[in-house]
Amino acid sequence: MPRVQSFLLVVANLLIPVALLVFATGFFPYKPFMPGLATYEKLGWEEKMGWSKAPEPKFDRLVFMVVDALRSDFVFGEESGMDFVQSLIRSGSAIPFTAHATSPTITMPRVKAMTTGSIPSFLDVILNFAESDTSSTLSTQDTWLAQLKAMEGGKLVMYGDDTWLKLFPSFFEREDGTSSFFVSDFTEVDNNVTRHVPAELLNSDWNAMIMHYLGLDHIGHKTGPKGPNMIPKQKEMDGIVRQIFEAIENEDHLSNTLFVLCGDHGMNEGGNHGGSAPGETSPALVFMSPKIKKITEFLNRESPVEPLQEFDYYKKIEQSDIAPTLAGLLGFPIPRNNLGVFIEDFLYFWDDGYDRIHLLLQNAMQMRKIVKANFPNQKWLHETEEVLCKEDMSSGEELACRWQKAGQMMSTFASVHPQMRVDYLYAFCRAAQEIMSSTASNYDVPRLVLGTFLAILSLSLTVITLFPKFKSITATGFSYALTLVLYGVLMFASSYVEEEHHFWYWTTSAWFFYLFISSSREKWFSKFIFHPAIMLLFLHRIARRWNQTGQKYAGAPDIVHSPMLRGPNSIVLWSLIGATYMDIAIRLAKHVSRSIAEYDKKTGEVEDNDANRFIGTLAVLPLGATAFVFKLAFTAQDAPELVQGINEGMLAWVGQLSLVDLARMVFGGIALSGSWIAFAEWKRSRGRKEGKGNGDLAVALFDLTAIFLVTQTKSQNIPLYLIFRMQIFFLTLLDLSPTAITLTTLLLSQSSFFILGNSNAISSIDLSNSYNGISGYNVGLVGILLFLSNWAGPVYFSLAGILLLGQHGKLRRNINVSEMDSRDWVAQERQHLEHLAKKEDEGAERRNGWGAWRDHIALLTLFTAGGVGAVMAACTALRTHLFIWTVFSPKFLYAMAWGVAFHFGVSVGLGSVFWWAGSW
Structure with missing residues (x-):
């Protein structure tokens, strides 16, 4: 009898990790995505609107600077050490946002959200800690990096967190990665990035430079957001921003460069992240360029400011909105799996109202494909037919209703003010973003049941x-x-x-x-x-x-x-x-x-x-x-x-x-x-x-x-x-x-x-x-x-x-x-x-x-x-x-x-x- 008991106990213990593994494969599957790169397609209203081509891009080069765990108050708050960034906001050369980062607030899923515009899988929490993992690569998915690389003469350079190298293997012309987990290092991990900046600002062979600084995040993990090293690190990052912005002002080949400063996530009062506390989900986001003054000349933004709510400064947007916004500003198709919405502030770079409609219609048509793929049984009526909307609609019916209203507005007489069409398109895009972002994962229920059994x-x-x-x-x-x-x-x-x-x-x-x-x-x-x-x-x-x-x-x-x-x-x-x-x-x-x-x-x-x-x-x-x-x-x-x-x-x-x-x-x-x-x-x-x-x-x-x-x-x-x-x-x-x-x-x-x-x-x-x-x-x-x-x-x-x-x-x-x-x-x-x-x-x-x-x-x-x-x-x-x-x-x-x-x-x-x- 004791031998039988011992054998059963061994089997019972072996079943525990097996059960966990089976359940995890059903609970954390990779979400399906549409492969391939998006291309410009006919929208159906070209002749009516007199469109011959897509609106002209406003920038031809991008500097994308990520400061890990850059919480909104680190840039916009009264105690911020980033004085130069705040001066750009006051002068109108920068537009600030608080970007909402959905849980899990970990680097890998946040980078995925920013580059694809989609909602990453929760499985990325696990993969984020596996430094050698390559199964989470984005090399086969449509991202703004892939679109920029596919452009004529497209070359990318990257320095900093090697998460980018794992997600985008063989993407970069020049690269130098640093480990994101060696949290004892506050200085060398950032100096290794900064040492490349002066030379790259003089190079003209790239159309996107990505930098990912880790020191501020490491300080947070060690001493929290109010640690003695936090303000000096913010001042250091502010100095890098100044160096890059002044180069954009003074170097001819950088004159049409868009400079984006952002955090991948924030941090809580303990200096950690990964959850859904306000501090963790509220990173800063700033678009900078001398050309931005064109759309901010009538705005008088103050900086620093008090938050509207806890860690909410200025306008709050979704982190996934970065992808379609960069697509419009730099002139490439919106990534195919995007659930982001073009940020409305930047529509006013285009004086012609029909150019604004064109940009937003591209966004709406791209999101419509994702909605149709997720609601295959929903009857999508022709845009000119009568809209059948009612109360207590399902999610699919609501989106169908909003799309038809937008379609009717697009098909009405030309006397309709362009802003009305913009409003209806935004109504559809934002509803689609909210519903699709909250849609349950594609769980493998039989595996869930088997693991539990x-x-x-x-x-x-x-x-x-x-x-x-x-x-x-x-x-x-x-x-x-x-x-x-x-x-x-x-x-x-x-x-x-x-x-x-x-x-x-x-x-x-x-x-x-x-x-x-x-x-x-x-x-x-x-x-x-x-x-x-x-x-x-x-x-x-x-x-x-x-x-x-x-x-x-x-x-x-x-x-x-x-x-x-x-x-x-x-x-x-x-x-x-x-x-x-x-x-x-x-x-x-x-x-x-x-x-x-x-x-x-x-x-x-x-x-x-x-x-x-x-x-x-x-x-x-x-x-x-x-x-x-x-x-x-x-x-x-x-x-x-x-x-x-x-x-x-x-x-x-x-x-x-x-x-x-x-x-x-x-x-x-x-x-x-x-x-x-x-x-x-x-x-x-x-x-x-x-x-x-x-x-x-x-x-x-x-x-x-x-x-x-x-x-x-x-x-x-x-x-x-x-x-x-x-x-x-x-x-x-x-x-x-x-x-x-x-x-x-x-x-x-x-x-x-x-x-x-x-x-x-x-x-x-x-x-x-x-x-x-x-x-x-x-x-x-x-x-x-x-x-x-x-x-x-x-x-x-x-x-x-x-x-x-x-x-x-x-x-x-x-x-x-x-x-x-x-x-x-x-x-x-x-x-x-x-x-x-x-x-x-x-x-x-x-x-x-x-x-x-x-x-x-x-x-x-x-x-x-x-x-x-x-x-x-x-x-x-x-x-x-x-x-x-x-x-x-x-x-x-x-x-x-x-x-x-x-x-x-x-x-x-x-x-x-x-x-x-x-x-x-």
Whole structure:
């Protein structure tokens, strides 16, 4: 029977990633597009309107400058550092807009929207992080780059974010790409672009130059929108704008150049992006040229200005409107998959009203093809027939009605004012844009159903594996089942998904209160204030107040942003950080001391002494000190507001150190210490009798992992590990069953994820520690560090749960901060093992070996399969929901990370290593 259970558990675990993959292929398909390049076609009204050719273009050259994460207030606000751009707005040489960037606000889908005019697939969120991916190329799609390249003598040059090189392979005459993910670099990544600008401004062989600057986005990820480096970076970008604009004014070959400055997306108050917060969806957009004064001569725009609404400055347009506007201004056909609308301000470059109609009619005819392809069964009546419009029309009927009204206006007598025709064409185009942009994705429903079924099958197999445990119903088992059911139900509510942290906070608190009630009858727990469960509740309350997260209260006061840890009081923060590193270093010193002590094979005791402890302290001190100095140097460069209370001389010294070298020294010290301790324990294990292992290696590996996780955590969150450590200490004082340990591990893993400031929004992903010890972009290493830095809390408690579970087997009990001599613990452990050896029932076997580990993994698999299944069922049922792309789709991506990277990689993979190490 145990073998059958183990086999079913393996199959259940393998089904989870398969289910996620199948579901993802149906939920995130590439949207279909019409291949080939658009060409000018007859519109049907040429003879009536007297059109012989398309309106003359107003520009013959384009400079397209993207500043990554250029939020609207960075250009138009009172505190902006872009004075020159603001002067161009005031003088009439620039027209400003706030461009609405739809979710997901990630670089790749935003570049796709700007170049094709279409709405990208949400799958681009995943592909955006795969630096080597080429499956998302736009080489076969119609874009304004392809149209410019197809023109006579068309040549493109590109410098900056290599996302463009991935999207447009072999498009550019000259190119120099930079990695968009090396967020530790604020300067070189931009200098590598700027160094090409002077020479290219003197060249006349290109008709489009694209630049994509990354430094401002990197500053945002590191220090937020109000960081000390933000205004200097804005001034630097403003200087580049000045250099290019003055060249346009002075160089003859640039006299007909259109200069576009824009952001691909914005950023939230944490400096991140990916979601749908106003700051993330509101990048700046500015069209600049001396020729623009022709259409702004009667306008007196002020700059800077106050926003009309949050981050809404001047007129707000869709980011997809860039593509058809460039097509009209530069004289090429509108890309075939475009859903953008020509920006009305630029119509007045053409004095003839019929030229304006011609431009807009091209836009409307192109969008009509897309509408007809999406509504193939809609009866599109001839333009001259009577319009059959009614109330409560479907989307297709509404667009048919608007098109016919526009067609009737185009076919009426020439005495109709051109502006009336323009108004009707705009009415159709904007309605088509709104309806087609919100049309549900082409989901593969059978795949959605199959993926959900596979998750349910995994759940069922796990239930079969655990069936023997269901013979008796316990309060712990009921609590576990209730947690799983409530979690699954809440996944169907968007507001609960956004505020999921509250569920875990309250569920964890309720569980700790139950532990108090269930164990309060024990004699030595009679005093309420000293009860371990009460202390767990108290510590949990502090931890959950450390960071505000979610959507509704993201900006509410918390401990991290309080004056007690910032400014002159930052010395308090660094005292706590130092205490955290010191606590880990003291425990590591004990492990090193034990590794060099003599071992008695007969008694199983370690003959430790003061000399060994002194040597152990000397051996570990450099590792702890280096880790602390690295964190101080890292914070001094990236968040100087957190080190204001530190001695200036010390800050000047650490400022000269290499962050990459320091991080490598820390990681190298961890690896060296782990290798030494593992080698020492291996040598001892060769002389031990079976059953003599005390699990010290597993505890040592846990402490080494702890110092690594602390290094991968934001400085302001490091003191939380002192709280986490104390929580583990109080848990060891409670006599928890294996099932209770698993449930506690699950609750603390989930709640610690949110306690560290994470949420279910893509914008909460922190990139700041993803390059520790890495001097360049490496997708594998960066991906691992990215995951471990964002899931540091869950990893910590997942591995701590293995040690807690080991108290019922062969692991050493001393995982708390106790000063009791290790020999006493060894003697107690031997007695404990002898006691277990006398029990021959199945329950004792399960607690003392593979059975306990199998049940632990089975319970974690049960929750993972159930949770993943609930998320997929919610996404399937609510696939037409208004928040499917802003709430449920990001939650599914997080479910993938929890199901594959955390459950498979940490709970099962790394957890197995710890369980095996506990047998030494």
